Amino acid sequence: MTKSNKGLTFFTVNEIEGSLLECESVVGIGYGELVKIITKDGKEKTGQVIDVSDKMTVIQLFENTSGLNIKSIGIRFTGDTIKLPVSMDMFGRIFSGVGKPIDNGPDIIPEDYLDVHAATINPYSRLHPTKVIQTGISVIDGLNTLLLGQKLPLLSGAGMPHKRLASQIVSQARVPETDEQFTIVFAAMGITSDEMVLFRNDFLKMDAINRVVMFINLAEDPAIERLLTPRFALTAAEYLAFQHDHHVLVIMVDVTNYCEALREISASRLEIPGRRGYPGYMYTDLAMLYERAGIIRGKKGSITMIPILTMPDDDVTHPIADLTNYITEGQIILDRSMFKRGIYPPIDPLICLSRLMDKGIGLNKTREDHKQLSDQLYYAYAEGKTVQETAMVSGEKALTNTDKLYLKFMERFEKEFINQGYYENRDIETTLNIGWDLLSILPESELARIDPEILNKFHPNYLK
Amino acid sequence: MTETTIGTLSRIAGSFVTAKGMLNAKMFELVKVGEVGIIGEIIRISGNTSIIQAYEETEGIKLGEKIIGTGKPLSVELGPGLMGQILDGIQRPLPLIADKIGPWIEKGIEVPAIDRNKKWQFQPIISKGAKVTSGDILGVVQETPSIENRIMVPPEIVGVVESICSEGDFTVTEPIAEIKTSNGIKEVLMMQTWPVRQARPYKTMLHIDTPLITGQRIIDSFFPVAKGGIIAVTGGFGTGKTVLLQTIAVWIDADIIVYIGCGERGNEMADVLERFTHLKRTDSDHPLLSRSVLIANTSNMPILAREASIYSGITIAEYYRDMGYNVAIMADSTSRWAEALREISGRLEEMPGEEGYPAYLSSRLAEYYSRAGSIKTLGTKDREGSITVLSAISPPGGDFSEPVTRNTLQLAKVFWALDFNLAHRRHYPAVNWFMSYSEYTSFLEDWFLRVDRDWQKLCGDARALLREEEELKEIVALIGADILGDKQRGVFELAKMLKEYFLMQSAYHPVDVYCPIQKTFKMLRTLLKFNEKISTAIDSGVPLQKILALPVKVGISRMKIVPSNEFDSVNAKLTADMDEQFEVLIQEAREEKNND
Ligand SMILES: Nc1ncnc2c1ncn2[C@@H]1O[C@H](COP(=O)(O)OP(=O)(O)OP(=O)(O)O)[C@@H](O)[C@H]1O
Ligand SMILES: [Mg+2]
Secondary structure, eight states: OOOOOTTOEEOOEEEEETTEEEEEOOTTOBTTOEEEEEOTTSOEEEEEEEEEESSEEEEEESSOOTTOOGGGOEEEEOSOOOEEEEOGGGTTOEEETTSOBOSSOOOOOOSEEEESSOOEEOGGGBOOOOOEEBOSOHHHHTTSOEETTOBOOEEEOTTSTHHHHHHHHHHHOBOTTSSOBOEEEEEEEEEOHHHHHHHHHHHHHTTOGGGEEEEEEETTSOHHHHHHHHHHHHHHHHIIIIITOOEEEEEEEOHHHHHHHHHHHHHHTTOOBOGGGOBTTHHHHHHHHHTTOBOBTTOSOEEEEEEEEEOGGGOTTSHHHHHHHHHSSEEEEBOHHHHHTTOSSOBOGGGOEETTHHHHOSTTTSOTTHHHHHHHHHHHHHHHHHHHHHHHHHOGGGOOHHHHHHHHHHHHIIIIIIOOOTTOOOOHHHHHHHHHHHHTTSOGGGOTTSOHHHHHHHSGGGOO | OOOOOEEEEEEEETTEEEEEOOSSOOTTEEEEETTTTEEEEEEEEETTEEEEEESSOOTTOBTTOEEEEEEEESEEEESTTOTTOEEOTTSOBHHHHHHHHOSEEOTTOOOOSSOSSOOEEEEEOSOTTOEEETTOEEEEEEOSSSOEEEEEOOTTOEEEEEEEOOSEEEOTTSEEEEEEETTEEEEEESOEEEETTSOOOOSEEOOOOOEEOOSOHHHHHHSOEETTOEEEEEOSTTSSHHHHHHHHHHHSSOSEEEEEEESOOHHHHHHHHHHHHHOOSSTTSOOGGGGEEEEEEOTTSOHHHHHHHHHHHHHHHHHHHHTTOEEEEEEETHHHHHHHHHHHHHHTTOOBOGGGOBTTHHHHHHHHHTTOEEEEOSSSSOOEEEEEEEEEEOOGGGOTTSHHHHHHHTTOSEEEEBOHHHHHTTOSSOBOTTTOEETTGGGGHHHHHHHOTTHHHHHHHHHHHHHHHHHHHHHHHHHOGGGOOHHHHHHHHHHHHIIIIIIOOOSSSTTTTOOOHHHHHHHHHHHHHHHHHHHHHHHTTOOHHHHHTOTHHHHHHTGGGSOHHHHHHHHHHHHHHHHHHHHHHHHHHHHHHHHO
């Protein structure tokens, strides 16, 4: 064993720059090691070794460096990496972005300390998701079904009701095959205090607070802490899912703030920027978070993840949204024009996708008509939109009778299928039936994506 | 054996570590870093100091810990036991890791790439005293029910067989032959190792003249794959690259598949594993896994192993090519590989090129793709093998002008452009028929002529129809739809039929998932015949509405789900019905005219 400096305090800081601290090296310092910085008045701050060589050690501080004085600060190497103390008493509690209680409650008595940078799940040990989560929201359950163990982001824009939608999902989502609700791990990154209060009140109102663990990094908290927040939250989620068999739903809001922090820290370290100033490793960094969702063979629990992000200028090609969509298993996108037309949830299904959906729906899972119905609804809605464009260019007179029916379908589809109340919880059966009702606007000959047998069984024309 | 060098860690910064006192260090030598022994590669040497990139997280490694050199560059082990394996980017079998330490991969874990204890039944096919050269086959081993492993004389060995084992069971490290060379007697094992960044030698490159049939209609007809070719599958998120590659992996008529999940999703890899383990082409076939090698380096696994994964993959592909197999290698996605390259380069503070990628991006891509091709292998007897490379590219924002796409298209001869618009409409495969191309089409003429004498005309007419529709759309956008007569509306209808009933193909429908090439051309012929009929009928005064209501149209819409063994008879009936039904319409139109 190499010698450890655990417990010793050194006064060897040479330089402080931004949130970086440079000091002389001592043998045995580990890369990534957690350090305590002790100020003159005896307060402790934390940091982490991000570069260590014979000549010097660079420490990234997790807290403000303001007021630090080079001469008087001491450094204590802990010989340990960053860990989260965990226990089943975490429920109902609120922690800071770095895992400290901030709700005036007592410290938790840890059952274990877990490394926040979890090891990678062996892809061979993963179980592919196959079970449907009913969210009670038609446009999700019917057309972009969420499965247990999936990571499916909500992409939104400033001012749109993504938080509301997230709350509705939290309140309505049910663990498949049971009537149980999910355990919620909530990771807030860079949100404002009033947003935090709103979420908390929502959880209180829906009587969910005792199944929620909250990690809150506020907008005014240091950027570096924001990078740790989801890691702490996911560590808690893994503990609950894989050591205590919970089905955990992780809500992360707002990933955009997280990425901005990543950009800020990267710039301060003088790294070469990639696209639009974001670091080149942002894809990998985000993947390290998102890929912690899933199901593991031999474990009873699961982690399902709904990251929420606001797209700057509603732009899906913005690196944050783009990279997220490249990693997650689909995306639910909120649409500005629908929002303006008063549709809730303002989700345009055409640009949404649930990549895992096909594995979860159908006979013995949801209903045998689900896939074909959904394909046909997609087709009809897309067709309706095309007709609408034609009508805008060439006027109504250019439309055939069938065209007009598609137009009518499109309008009613938005009002009756997509649109629903904030407190309206539709089961999948209801969702599918609404779909059939709307399809019956169209002539049967247009329903080419549905097999005759399915049509005979579910089309309203054949139901008594 | 090379002597090992030992150094001391003097700096750790992310995945880069610096070691002092490395006396005999060589560039690209593999080393073990620290007490946990994580694997790294020497990438820069100055004096006694080496800079090493680690293949795993360095967190927890301490200043002053040791570095041990292995004397070898990053290499893969090649031998029986490889087929059917599921490996990470540096050839560690993932099932073994799971057995050993459970579902999470811890750093520094060591497992052999090829099982050392398993015995294989070796069957010699050459006798003592034979003159042999590299590439000659000494004997065979049934590696899996589908694949016979041909044990070759390793590269750079020429001589006379001094001794060879008779039929029997051996492990991969037991010598099965001795060859007397000018440098003395060399033992041959069933296993060899090969450095991944170095192409394996062959005799000559062959001309491209044979397609590999994928069973995807739009591909086999419009944008075919050639044996030994290079194919770029490009498209934004969710446009269907992965599903297309996986579907092709199952059905393409290559002997062996090497599938690399390079920096993509864990759940997707779980899906591939599951599929390859169970999927068979026919009931009597063996599961796909028995003729595949899978490499999984998901997005959250170390990026250095991601960078290495495509080289590990293609070296394995070359090994089976050298035995005389046709190998298809798929990498999903090479953009993630390029990003790994960018990240490493950035950390080394190299001068960034376009969008932060290193200036050598294009030469690295060229190195990889130049390992594709149809070749004559080493060895006394003539033997042919091939590597066909299919790569997914994931351009940021779906913008094809970015460096990885552009540089790849300099090398690839086939470009499948996957399109957001088609994908949003759930038109899969979302291959854009205007942007995509295959430069191989002309080389493959003779082969396709043997399948269908009219194939060029069929494909040409179909594509002309799609172009015509596009032009009409532009006119409509300008002037409005009311100027359209039945003739033009007919074009819209037929183009729609062509898209819905021919170009669209479901990867999830048991019949539609694979379309034999003969059926592909026959479907085209029937659709185009319908087109001609529409044209004549409209000229004879039949209203389009009536034509579209013909019962035969339903038959046409279902052609794709008719199993291939029933297809000919169904199709014959369909064409006969078509003749008959149009005849009736034209007759009616004539009578109406006469009545007026
Ligand atoms: N041939 C197909 N048939 C039916 N559905 C398909 C087909 N191709 C794609 N899809 C649908 O589109 C979804 C996305 O496809 P896929 O995962 O292959 O996209 P991708 O291009 O690999 O995306 P990414 O770059 O983000 O990995 C699939 O989950 C599936 O629902
Ligand atoms: Mg993909």
